Amino acid sequence: MTRAIMIQGTGSNVGKSMIVAGLARAYTRRGLTVRPFKPQNMSNNAAVTVDGGEIGRAQALQARAAGVAPHTDMNPVLLKPQTNTGAQIIVQGQVFGEQEARDFGAAKDKLMPFVLESFARLAEGCHLVLIEGAGSPAETNLRARDIANMGFARATDVPVVLMGDIDRGGVIAQIVGTQAVLDDADKVLIKAFAINKFRGDVRLFDEGRDDTCRRTGWPCLGVIPWFAQAHKLPAEDVADLPARARAKGDGLRIVVPHLPRISNFDDLDPLAAEPNVDLTIIPAGTPLPADADIVLLIGSKATLADLAALRHEGWDVDIAAHIRRGGHVLGLCGGYQILGNTISDPDGLEGTPGLAQGLGHLDVDTVLQPRKTLSLSQGTHLASGAPLSGYEIHMGHTTGPDCDHAWLDLNNGPQGAVSPNGLVQGCYLHGLFSSDAFRAAWLAHYDQAAQVAYDQTVEDTLDSLADHLETHLDLDLLLDLAETPRF
Structure with a gap:
């Protein structure tokens, strides 16, 4: 019973x-x-x-x-x-x-x-x-x-x-x-x-x-x-987000702008756990550090509102300067959409129907659609062949020339986009950093060694x-x- x-x-x-x-x-x-x-x-x-x-x-x-x-x-x-x-x-x-x-x-x-x-x-x-x-x-x-x-x-x-x-x-x-x-x-x-x-x-x-x-x-x-x-366990409450990042003062410096409608922020946990990664959450009112190696834009429940908030903080200017200095940017899900040329909301899913200009660092365009994509995915990182898995949860469809340079090969097809200079990447896959082999390959590109078995750490x-x-x-x-x- x-x-x-x-x-x-x-x-x-x-x-x-x-x-x-x-x-x-x-x-x-x-x-x-x-x-x-x-x-x-x-x-x-x-x-x-x-x-x-x-x-x-x-x-x-x-x-x-x-x-x-x-x-x-x-x-x-x-x-x-x-x-x-x-x-x-x-x-x-x-x-x-x-x-x-x-x-x-x-x-x-x-x-x-x-x-x-x-x-x-x-x-x-x-x-x-x-x-x-x-x-x-x-x-x-x-x-x-x-x-x-x-x-x-x-x-x-x-x-x-x-x-x-x-x-x-x-x-x-x-x-x-x-x-x-x-x-x-x-x-x-x-x-x-x-x-x-x-x-x-x-x-x-x-x-x-x-x-x-x-x-x-x-x-x-x-x-x-x-x-x-x-x-060491995935957090659910945004109030716990600052605790996810524990700045170490050396190693690969990743900065994450804290946007108002940030979502699926447990994507950060495997990176924060790595001893060689200095992950910092940047609060509103603070410029993005000029010495960052990577700017990471994670998911958003309201992409258009977070895009406006990013511009209000002046972080769009900081990101552009970061790229000019040769810095790297990665966008996941809503962050991926923000990095593109435009975000169209014809049905008013996030407010008044309309079109917003994105940051323009990826030659892609996004159309928000009522039907939500919900899928579990697995595949490989094309550059290294490392296996990975994750999930998609979004209401947009993204297309454009930079999508021809997919960097993930998933069971539901090629995924992601890369800028011609290779400095900017984006994709819809959440949870990818939980895959130890992929995380090791991704960090190795920045001359850092992965040291954590993340899934085993959670267990x-x-x-x-x-x-x-x-x-x-x-x-x-x-x-x-x-x-x-x-x-």
């Missing part, structure tokens, strides 16, 4: 995604068949699934921790912010529409049936479903039509564990305050709490833990020390995270708290 338990947080970025990934690996190692589930996610860091859809990147990592392929049922509703107030809505892996934040509450009534359908389907034939909430259940203004936290838990009678974050301070108030604002029917579903990201000697918090237990009546599953290897880190939770969290009690849900 399938059992389920839900990990909710006292706020965003308390570590729910990482904890669920660690639990998935820990219980899988115990011989259970485990599936991750997140009813509603908000992220521009997406993964392509085996059934031809997209889900939040965190659920793909959790699936990997559980030893299964990512599936759209693991994250049936994905919100991908396009503006400060609007988002693209992905339902069961496919584009469902666009919605302004002020109208989204009313749309949730239509989305809950899809959430429950995916949950029931996912739960078939497994021992345990680990469910991740979103944000906090204490957001009382969102409770009426909630599908992400207590709304889902109530609909399925799934027990909840509340996760607090001691690193941001006030963790007792986080947990006790959450209980205080919940109504009785929600409150009874919370069976225990845990505290994440403790730094130092956990015994120093014994009194605080016990006081929280007395005030709430909930048992504490554990106080989890800071997991120092967290940066080893998931095992270390599972060990960490086995030590500091009562996994036996957590499993005992899981119950058979109502479908």
Whole structure:
């Protein structure tokens, strides 16, 4: 009989995604068949699934921790912010529409049936479903039509564990305050709490833990020390982006302009892990460094808006000067489109229909199209013959003379473009740097040696995270708290 338990947080970025990934690996190692589930996610860091859809990147990592392929049922509703107030809505892996934040509450009534359908389907034939909430259940203004936290838990009678974050301070108030604002029917579903990201000697918090237990009546599953290897796992939240880059002061210098709608930024992780790569995220208001070897433009959820932001920062001038000095530029997905001559949006997918001039460093043109390309790809790097794999997730089609100089040979055909001088490259393939052989060949072109086995590093880190939770969290009690849900 399938059992389920839900990990909710006292706020965003308390570590729910990482904890669920660690639990998935820990219980899988115990011989259970485990599936991750997140009813509603908000992220521009997406993964392509085996059934031809997209889900939040965190659920793909959790699936990997559980030893299964990512599936759209693991994250049936994905919100991908396009503006400060609007988002693209992905339902069961496919584009469902666009919605302004002020109208989204009313749309949730239509989305809950899809959430429950995916949950029931996912739960078939497994021992345990680990469910991740979103944000906090204490957001009382969102409770009426909630599908992400207590709304889902109530609909399925799934027990909840509340996760607090001691690193941001006030963790007792986080947990006790959450209980205080919940109504009785929600409150009874919370069976225990845990505290994440403790730094130092956990015994120093014994009194605080016990006081929280007395005030709430909930048992504490554990106080989890800071997991120092967290940066080795793909991040989902853009708030974690600065931590992806750890400037080392020498080696190959790669700079990444931090554009407002940056997406799929886990493309940076394998490069940041390399000892010989100095990867730096350049914030708004800061010129691109003149001593950079490579400017890397990564994905964007709103290419036209990010193109305008790039120009507003003056980074277009910096990139042109960088190329004149003989510097290299690589564009991935949205970054590839930005490097071309024009970006046309005839259907107004990103706002008012029209045509925008790109940076003009690749002789290609892009037309944005309603039909999204979602595919898993594998192939070779033409210059070296190195094997690689990755995924495409975009709404544009790019053509032009520089596409005749493809630099990737994929199962779905030649991919990418190269400028005549060889200094500028672009392609639609995400995840390519995770392929060790390709990354080694790419770095060798810049006289640097690759030293990291990236996939193995992720696997080893998931095992270390599972060990960490086995030590500091009562996994036996957590499993005992899981119950058979109502479908």
